[in-house]
Amino acid sequence: MTTPDFPETASGAEGPGREIPPASLARLPIYLRALNAMLADSVERVSSEELAEAAGVKSAMLRKDLSYLGSFGTRGVGYDVQFVSHKISALLGLTQEWRVAIVGAGNLGRALARYSGFTTRGFEVVALFDADQGIVGTQVGWLTVSHVDDLETELKRTGTNMAVLSVPAVVAQELCDRLVAAGVTSILSFAPVVLQVPAHVQVRKVDMGTELQILAYHAQRAQEAEPGSRARSAQ
């Protein structure tokens, strides 16, 4: 398996290549999933229309998104599934292993540690931390829970380069600071707080509370608009 370097960096004399617009970037993993599902079904070619359908987007948007990584479709034919899949994987950096530490081994942290969706996509959970002595030392999947006091040591030992924060909101900023100080520059946070980090650190947030509240807004609106539902008119 040869890892092709990027021959098409010719446009820029130096510099890290073109930036992918954030909105497009966020869709690439979805395309990748659809493509890999097709690969599993031995589909070799796909049109923008078909792939867009599978990804739940308009075909023009898909074509524009893919055009940011180069133009490797064949006019009149479509895209080579395997090639595009590989291209997206390479762009996302999935050709290397990412070593992920999970900080916080509560219900959520333990569930994440056992979540197969991580491992199967180039992410390996290599450490799991908690502050609770009743949890430290216990086994979760293949991992033994470490004490958060050993955070810095263990991160170095395991070569962690990404972290998942699944700790209570009150301690999230503090642990985030420690992760950053230890050199972690990519953090996925499940804590319902706004984390302050230096500019070079990437934080992505997953917030189930927020998502439910957004759903509640729409649900309430639908309720009010519905003719069938009686006496629900708050006011």
Added chain:
Amino acid sequence: MTTPDFPETASGAEGPGREIPPASLARLPIYLRALNAMLADSVERVSSEELAEAAGVKSAMLRKDLSYLGSFGTRGVGYDVQFVSHKISALLGLTQEWRVAIVGAGNLGRALARYSGFTTRGFEVVALFDADQGIVGTQVGWLTVSHVDDLETELKRTGTNMAVLSVPAVVAQELCDRLVAAGVTSILSFAPVVLQVPAHVQVRKVDMGTELQILAYHAQRAQEAEPGSRARSAQ
């Protein structure tokens, strides 16, 4: 394909509710959290500058966001914390109880069922389903896991009006269809698939795999830009 003869201003803008732009709507829960934290600290007034800081946004954006729900700040002074908090809560429909069913009682589903972040914000988990006979009947928090065969019956009995999907990708669409058929119109999905639903059903997706892949993109980029990619972790 679809002819864009959508009648704009279809819904008479007369009602108490204009549409909140999606981007603004997604930030309201964050403001709400910041406001509630302030309330807990007995803060009575806040300026757009301060609240924006707490929410991690620019003050002009915060003011514009709040302006969609009305204008209830005092010029020269700021906003009444309690009042704005209540206003946002009401808009999001958090003044009523939302009854949530969790479909899929694997690692993630069970963690979500025990997650206190739900209960504390107007969302009550009232049902938990799984297809695995080894899990059905077991206790998770205050709930007993029901068999997914009884989905429709239990949804009706519990008065569920929101659902969380935490099932394997392969069965997600099928269960989504059953939820929709049973009248559920708000679904939060953790399954890494694009769900097809009728237009009146709201789906929000949480995808940890996608988030990690986006992080990987940035991390790889930083790696390439940096000459010494060895994480020596110098304090």
Added chain:
DNA sequence: TCATGTGAACGTGTTCACAGCT
């Protein structure tokens, strides 16, 4: 002929800067 790739149009989101109110 076909489906991609893309300039241009359109729509949405964010920021600026200041008018207007307290």
Added chain:
DNA sequence: AGCTGTGAACACGTTCACATGA
């Protein structure tokens, strides 16, 4: 004065429509 609320400018994202090239 001080801070909100908002039009206008700007930036970003999406869609259209067609030129391009297999």
